[in-house]
Amino acid sequence: MAPSRHRGSRSVRTHPKTLKRKRGEDTDNVDELSKRVADLELRPATAPILFAELPLSQATQSGLSKSHFKTLTTIQSRAIPAALKSSDILGAAQTGSGKTLAFLIPVLENLYRRRWTEYDGLGALILSPTRELAIQIFEVLRKVGRNHTFSAGLVIGGKPLREERERLGRMNILVATPGRMLQHMDQTAEFEIGNLQMLVLDEADRIMDMGFQGTVDAIVEHLPKERQTLLFSATQTKKVSDLARLSLREPEFVSAHEGAESATPSTLQQNYVVTPLPEKLDTLWSFIRANLKKKILVFLSSGKQVRFLYEALRHLQPGLPLLHLHGRQRQAARLDITTRFSSSKNACLLATDVAARGLDFPAVDWVVQVDCPEDADTYIHRVGRTARYEHKGRAVMFLDPSEEEGMLKALERKKVAIEKINVRQKKMQNTIKNQLQNMCFKDPELKYLGQKCFVSYVRSIHIQRDKDIFKIKELDLESYAASLGLPGTPNVKFVKGEDAKARKNAPRQLLEFSSGSEGDEEARRKDTAKPTVRTKYDRMFERRNQDVLADHYKKMIDDKENLNGAESGGNHYHDTADADEDDDFLAVKRRFDAGDHALGQEASSSTGSDSSDSENTIPTKKPLRTTNSNPTPPVKKALHLSSNTEPLIIDSNRRAKLLKSKKALLKYKGHGSHLHFDSEGLNPHEAEYYEREDEFRKKGLPEEQREVFLREERERAREADVRDKEVERRKRREKKEKRKGREREDGHLVLGAEEGVAVLAPYEEEEEEGGAEEGPVLAGNGAGTEKRRKKWFEDPSSGEDDDKRERERQGNSKAKRRKKGAEANLRGQEREQEQVPQTVEELEAMAQGLLRS
Numbered sequence: 100m101a102p103s104r105h106r107g108s109r110s111v112r113t114h115p116k117t118l119k120r121k122r123g124e125d126t127d128n129v130d131e132l133s134k135r136v137a138d139l140e141l142r143p144a145t146a147p148i149l150f151a152e153l154p155l156s157q158a159t160q161s162g163l164s165k166s167h168f169k170t171l172t173t174i175q176s177r178a179i180p181a182a183l184k185s186s187d188i189l190g191a192a193q194t195g196s197g198k199t200l201a202f203l204i205p206v207l208e209n210l211y212r213r214r215w216t217e218y219d220g221l222g223a224l225i226l227s228p229t230r231e232l233a234i235q236i237f238e239v240l241r242k243v244g245r246n247h248t249f250s251a252g253l254v255i256g257g258k259p260l261r262e263e264r265e266r267l268g269r270m271n272i273l274v275a276t277p278g279r280m281l282q283h284m285d286q287t288a289e290f291e292i293g294n295l296q297m298l299v300l301d302e303a304d305r306i307m308d309m310g311f312q313g314t315v316d317a318i319v320e321h322l323p324k325e326r327q328t329l330l331f332s333a334t335q336t337k338k339v340s341d342l343a344r345l346s347l348r349e350p351e352f353v354s355a356h357e358g359a360e361s362a363t364p365s366t367l368q369q370n371y372v373v374t375p376l377p378e379k380l381d382t383l384w385s386f387i388r389a390n391l392k393k394k395i396l397v398f399l400s401s402g403k404q405v406r407f408l409y410e411a412l413r414h415l416q417p418g419l420p421l422l423h424l425h426g427r428q429r430q431a432a433r434l435d436i437t438t439r440f441s442s443s444k445n446a447c448l449l450a451t452d453v454a455a456r457g458l459d460f461p462a463v464d465w466v467v468q469v470d471c472p473e474d475a476d477t478y479i480h481r482v483g484r485t486a487r488y489e490h491k492g493r494a495v496m497f498l499d500p501s502e503e504e505g506m507l508k509a510l511e512r513k514k515v516a517i518e519k520i521n522v523r524q525k526k527m528q529n530t531i532k533n534q535l536q537n538m539c540f541k542d543p544e545l546k547y548l549g550q551k552c553f554v555s556y557v558r559s560i561h562i563q564r565d566k567d568i569f570k571i572k573e574l575d576l577e578s579y580a581a582s583l584g585l586p587g588t589p590n591v592k593f594v595k596g597e598d599a600k601a602r603k604n605a606p607r608q609l610l611e612f613s614s615g616s617e618g619d620e621e622a623r624r625k626d627t628a629k630p631t632v633r634t635k636y637d638r639m640f641e642r643r644n645q646d647v648l649a650d651h652y653k654k655m656i657d658d659k660e661n662l663n664g665a666e667s668g669g670n671h672y673h674d675t676a677d678a679d680e681d682d683d684f685l686a687v688k689r690r691f692d693a694g695d696h697a698l699g700q701e702a703s704s705s706t707g708s709d710s711s712d713s714e715n716t717i718p719t720k721k722p723l724r725t726t727n728s729n730p731t732p733p734v735k736k737a738l739h740l741s742s743n744t745e746p747l748i749i750d751s752n753r754r755a756k757l758l759k760s761k762k763a764l765l766k767y768k769g770h771g772s773h774l775h776f777d778s779e780g781l782n783p784h785e786a787e788y789y790e791r792e793d794e795f796r797k798k799g800l801p802e803e804q805r806e807v808f809l810r811e812e813r814e815r816a817r818e819a820d821v822r823d824k825e826v827e828r829r830k831r832r833e834k835k836e837k838r839k840g841r842e843r844e845d846g847h848l849v850l851g852a853e854e855g856v857a858v859l860a861p862y863e864e865e866e867e868e869g870g871a872e873e874g875p876v877l878a879g880n881g882a883g884t885e886k887r888r889k890k891w892f893e894d895p896s897s898g899e900d901d902d903k904r905e906r907e908r909q910g911n912s913k914a915k916r917r918k919k920g921a922e923a924n925l926r927g928q929e930r931e932q933e934q935v936p937q938t939v940e941e942l943e944a945m946a947q948g949l950l951r952s
């Protein structure tokens with residue numbers, strides 16, 4: 100294909116790296132290599148067994164052997180020869196069967212045989228659906244390509260565009276996520292891709308899926324039509340529409356599945372357990388407790404479930420390291436977690452499907468699918484995280500009885516053999532429901548997470564396409580909510596008229612409650628749900644917990660009970676509460692002064708139940724105490740100390756003295772009232788306060804009234820939750836705006852929240868030590884030594900630190916340059932720190948610095 104435009108225009112170099120490169124070139128006769136490739140036969144009988152048999156460059160051969168790859172896997176022996184001959188490939192093979200090398204080797208070799216250089220620009224673009232997988236591919240590329248001179252970069256988001264922009268134009272091979280790639284294509288002027296030779300889609304079916312449809316189509320529009328395209332996946336499709344979208348030319352379908360008994364590795368033992376939705380958590384808990392010495396990967400259907408379960412199980416202290424991974428974590432955290440799980444011997448990682456495809460965690464013992472996968476393909480990828488490359492592994496899936504039939508049929512269609520097993524009852528731990536309830540009760544944050552977990556689960560079921568598997572109406576959602584420790588079943592609103600799949604692929608939108616939502620299946624379901632007996636503790640739990648969670652809930656209750664029709668306002672609740680407290684306080688230390696002008700009111704509060712005390716009082720300016728000391732008789736007044744006794748007429752000093760004697764007053768106070776306490780032992784009321792039973796029954800059946808009451812209460816709780824969420828959202832918005840403000844101040848290019856940037860990390864040659872890989876280093880101009888591994892995944896906020904360090908570096912190097920007579924090697928170091936090529940030589944050296952030993 101298109102040879103290098105600038106080949107031959109390079110100046111002769113004396114840099115040691117150039118010498119190495121030349122030596123590498125000298126050992127290969129590229130023409131001879133091309134001839135051997137042309138002579139390759141693509142018959143199964145002649146399929147190569149060892150890499151040494153393939154017509155590969157010395158650089159690739161040595162990279163493979165240093166990485167301890169000797170024998171080809173089935174997919175490699177079929178795909179690599181065809182890809183070397185520049186065919187378009189549709190590659191399908193089981194998970195963990197080595198597809199990554201099946202496309203990386205042809206990428207390196209085909210560019211090598213075309214004598215690709217930095218002046219030729221981007222030669223190969225490798226797209227991956229997730230950042231983690233892109234990193235993994237990049238790592239393998241670094242490993243096997245260590246002796247090549249190509250520059251390679253990783254473009255996955257998580258950092259400002261600015262940092263990678265200038266280097267992007269000099270890359271020969273890019274590993275990227277589609278969204279970030281498109282952003283560069285649209286916004287980076289220096290990015291020239293008209294010369295692209297190869298496009299690779301790993302997890303091709305996922306990338307061609309709806310979630311990436313628009314992005315991938317836009318990327319392909321930018322690419323030259325004349326190119327080689329390689330598509331790989333464990334669940335490859337031959338969809339004609341997809342092939343047309345990618346302009347594939349007579350693609351070779353290379354499948355290692357054909358003739359295979361199962362679409363999953365033969366070393367994988369697969370089972371499922373039927374466990375009703377409300378019992379899933381107990382089953383998972385028992386499973387984890389029974390496998391404390393194992394490495395377990397648990398799949399859940401949404402990030403919110405992962406978060407809640409992680410927090411809940413963490414508090415229960417299962418007895419092995421617990422990790423969690425989902426798409427909304429920061430990059431640094433995601434990298435840290437995948438690295439920790441990879442290096443763990445025993446751990447439990449709770450993850451969404453962000454970990455379902457491609458990730459090569461070593462030695463995973465168990466894959467547990469707590470939530471049913473959306474389809475059989477997702478099942479295959481999830482279980483593929485264990486039993487990789489000839490290793491053994493086990494997988495178990497929890498199915499609700501309503502999901503069993505549909506899921507089994509879907510798996511059967513995909514040639515997946517799975518066997519039912521039962522949980523040993525004696526291995527089942529005690530239920531954790533009560534503990535979860537307790538934790539949710541004490542910790543409103545956890546309860547809030549639980550509510551979000553519930554809503555997100557229900558929605559995830561609602562938007563599933565396969566209604567043979569996912570039957571929302573058959574799920575016992577009320578019990579499920581209780582099993583999460585929630586005091587009630589949260590309301591879930593569904594948005595009608597939107598494409599379910601598109602929503603599933605847009606998690607951010609999925610999180611938002613749509614104000615325009617119309618349907619409310621959940622509410623309808625609850626209306627028809629059977630009433631259950633509620634104990635006094637249930638009621639107490641709800642009321643107290645609502646108080647803890649939401650002040651506004653209490654306010655609503657108070658508003659209704661105490662101050663119906665009173666003015667509402669921000670501080671109103673607090674005022675009311677204070678007033679209540681004062682009342683209690685006064686009731687204990689009651690005292691009134693008979694001569695006080697507010698005598699009636701105080702008397703009223705002192706008795707607590709006499710509402711008419713204040714009537715008929717005769718105002719006086721002097722309090723009783725002063726009357727005593729005053730020989731003149733007091734002004735005549737009548738005190739109503741009780742509604743059913745005679746008023747006490749104070750018309751003489753002697754009568755006024757009565758007010759000082761409790762005993763004397765008793766006969767004016769009448770008998771004490773009989774107070775009834777409510778079931779919580781609080782709030783005493785007189786018998787009249789409670790409705791008479793016959794009157795109550797007149798209003799309708801108790802059950803109906805109970806329903807109405809519950810509906811109203813639910814509505815209040817829902818409103819309270821909405822307000823909570825609004826506060827939560829506002830806080831998030833403010834935080835985000837603050838962050839953006841900081842970035843703006845620092846001169847960062849502010850990007851969409853989803854897509855960040857990773858620094859393209861051309862890497863320095865590394866010491867070969869038992870095949871162990873060092874992280875990539877910031878090569879800058881190709882001669883740097885500073886390690887950069889950690890920086891790949893620093894979160895966007897850490898970009899500030901980067902910039903600061905970068906500025907400091909630049910400042911240092913400028914200062915150094917000012918020094919006259921600086922030594923030549925010092926000058927070299929300064930340029931390296933600046934990362935900006937100053938001369939043609941530097942530029943050349945930098946581009947050489949990647950795949951080289």
Ligand SMILES: Nc1ncnc2c1ncn2[C@@H]1O[C@H](COP(=O)(O)OP(=O)(O)OP(=O)(O)O)[C@@H](O)[C@H]1O
Binds near residue numbers: 200
């Ligand atoms: N020829 C080989 N010899 C030995 N090990 C190999 C070979 N090829 C690949 N492997 C190892 O097999 C494991 C799985 O490889 P890889 O990740 O490429 O699988 P995959 O087919 O892409 O899986 P998935 O479908 O899950 O993405 C890796 O650990 C890799 O190092």
